[in-house]
Amino acid sequence: MRASAEQIHRSSLGRGVGLLMVALAAMAVIVTMLAWRARATLEDLRRADYINNVLPAMTTLMEDLLNAETGQRGYLLTQRTSYLQPYRDAMRNLDRRVEELRERDQDPAHAAKLARVRELVQLKMGELSQTLRLHDSGREEQAMEMILGDQGQHHMDELRDVLGELTSSMRAERAAISARLGVEASHTELLMLAGLAMLGLFTLLATTQLVLRSRDLVRTQRRLKGIADNVPALICHYDAKGLVRFANAEVGRVFHVDPATLDGHSLDKVRGIENAERMRPYFERALRGEAVEFDAEQVIDGETLHFHQRFVPELSGGRFEGFYACSMDITERKRAEERVAASERRMKAVTDNLPVFIAYIDARRCLRYANETLRTWYGLDPQAAIGLHIDEVFGVASTGERSAQLALSLGGERVEFEVTSTMLGKQRHLRSVYVPDVGADGRVQGIFTLSIDITVMKQAEAQLARLASSDALTGLPNRREFDQALGGALTRQRRLAREGRVMALLFLDIDRFKSINDTHGHGVGDTVLREFAQVLRRAVRGSDHVARIAGDEFVAVLEGLNRPEEAEQVAAKIVEAVRAARPAELAISTSIGVATVADGEAPAMDLIALADRALYQAKHQGRDGWAALQWPGPDQRR
Structure with missing residues (x-):
């Protein structure tokens, strides 16, 4: 019995020692793994802190550049000096931002790109400053050509690309670190729990078989506390x-x-x-x-x-x-x-x-970002439109107008164009830029779009064109427009002459107009001129060209006449209409010189001179009438 009991005791002791050794080995493995994980986690945290320190500097640098360019363009386009403040603030900080980025980012792998960033920032600063100097010195067109030129945009695109590559790689690394830390935390917790469970199990088994189980349990608890105390x-x-x-x-x-x-x-x-x-x-x-x-x-x-x-x-x-x-x-x-x-x-x-529309469209042509201009131009909530296909947001007709440009940009090409669209019943003339968003793998992930409403500028251009070609007092075309119209009419007459058609030039003035100004004042004289112009416009066909060339001198170009007498009939009609009109309640009359041409070889200046001679003849015959001459020989009629 004693031998049997001793054998059982030894067997129990051996199993207890064995279980204790297994427990110690398991804990050693867990401690080693935890220590290894702790070192790896510390390195990851240091790297993540480094990335988090560098990324805001890159973002701030790009923000300042965008603020500077936006302020510069806003000032040049709108002439509002308020746009210069963000430009000045940004330009004042750019050198410091670049230096701050260089100090924060000490990664040797980034040195070449950071040097290029610094070079591009200097180029961009020089370009922005030069455009303002050109503008402020009165050379607005050169300034606009420079900001719209390929070189400045190329610098900005390259800067975005370089910073984009840096930030994308660092964000990807940070995301990988975060994912790794999450996994490491879960694994650490599981290891701790597994270690605790294993320790409890082996300790329980060991203490049932070992007389000194309490001392081993205390030792084991001390080890566990040491592990727990050194876990971050x-x-x-x-x-x-x-x-x-x-x-x-x-x-x-x-x-x-x-x-x-x-x-x-x-x-x-x-x-x-x-x-x-x-x-x-x-x-x-x-x-x-x-x-x-x-x-x-x-x-x-x-x-x-x-x-x-x-x-x-x-x-x-x-x-x-x-x-x-x-x-x-x-x-x-x-x-x-x-x-x-x-x-x-x-x-x-x-x-x-x-004052621009900014959006991001992904490769599936779904809207992923839009600024508040979407609400102003289209009446849509930008947040509600996120994720919708652009056909749903802007309408099939609108996207169809831009389908070629969208295809080019989604193919990796930068596109700049002008288009006219109707939005909420209002027609807007837009200048748009589509910039492809190319990923690290070379595939286009989407496009950045920027559209500027240049309707006011287009209207101003049209108004300037109208002012350059029209008479301010009467609204009729001026001498410059008349010269162009006469040249075109003579060109067409070469073809119409083969069909037997005739062209005529009427030279008119108001009889004794100087005495009207002297007697009634220039205000009344201006009224007479305006109403005379209206009478003249009504007396001819809509296709005929009427112009005021100087003072009280007017002309009318009549095209496609069947015979010269039709021009004389028009002149007679004008004379009668002026008598009946009584502009400014005054009895006035007009004298008209008619020059007709049956072929298309009459030089413009010769035809004008012929009409002037006919006018002189009408004046000589007593005014309030007309006289006609046919080019090239004299052919007078009353």
Whole structure:
């Protein structure tokens, strides 16, 4: 019996020692893996902090460049000096922004691109300054040609490309780090839980077989606490009543307490009443045996920190024993996200208040961004339009007008064009630029679009053209327009002459007009001229060209006449109409010289001289009448 008992004792002791050795080996592996993961996590956090420090500098530099260019273009297009303030602010900061970016980004792999960024910024600053100097010196057209030229846009596009490549690669790296940290956190928690569960299991088995089980248990607990105290996370264990039974050293460091003094205390003692209230709903769910994962703010020493927290229930034989709480400090990540979000808000505020339409269309031709101009021009809420196909947003007719340009841009080509569209019943003349968004793989992911309403400029151009070709007092074409019309009429007459058609030039003036001005004043004289012009316009056909060439001298070009007598009939009609009109309640008359041509070889100046001679003849015959001459020989009629 004794030998049997001793054999059993030795067997139990061997199994106990074996189980203890297995437990120690497992814990050593877990400690090694946790230490390795901790070092990798620290390197990732340092790299993420470096990226978060560099990216805002790149974003701020690009914002300043865009502000400078927007202010410059706004000033040149609108002449509003208010646009110069953002330009000056941006230009004042650009050198500092470039230097700040160079100091922050010490990555040797970025050195060449950063040098190119600095060079492009200097070129862009020089270009912006030169356009303003040209504009301020009165050379507006040269300034506009420069800002619309390919060189300046090429610099800006290259700058966007270089910064885009840098930011895209760094954001991709940051995203990979975040994903890796998330996975590492989950793996660390699982390893901890697995280690704790394994330790509990092997310790329980070992203590049933070893006389010195209590000493081994204390040793094991010490090892676990050492592991937990060196994990970069806050780890606690709460029992089924919600009281703390364990807190690692990180909890004490963050909340400035001795972790040992928290044993048996509630959540309020660990986190503080205000912080505990924020976590109460999740805490109660964990006490019901539910696994919970969430982000929460915690105010510690007046500073708001952000934690990603996970509550994992502890079950024993299906019975709830408590739960483990693991919290990772994600404050820096949150702050970086807030800085990015703030930058995006500022950029949106800028774009929403620019007098241009800015949008982003993806490769499937769906709208992914639009500024507030979408509401002004199309009456659509920009947020409600996100994700819709452009045919739904702008209408098939509108997108059809731009289909060729859309296809070219989605094919990777930068496109600039002008188009006229009707929006909310209003016709707008737009100058648009489509810039392809090319990804790292060379594929076009979408296009950036920018459209400027140049309706006012086009109207001004048309008005200037009208003013340049018309008489301000009467609204009739002026001498310049008449010369062009006469030249065109003589060209057409060469063809019409073969059909037997005749052309005529009428030279008219108001009889004794100087005495009207001298007697009644120039105001009355102007009224007489305006009403005389209206009488003349009504007396001829709509296809005939009427003009005022000087003072009270008027001309009329009659085309496509069947015979010369038709011109004389028109002259007689005009004489009678002027007698009956009584402009400014005055009895006035007109004298008309008629020059007709039956072929198309009459020089314009010779035809004008012939009509002038006919007018002189009408004056010589007593005024209030007409006289006609046929080119090239005299042929007078009354």
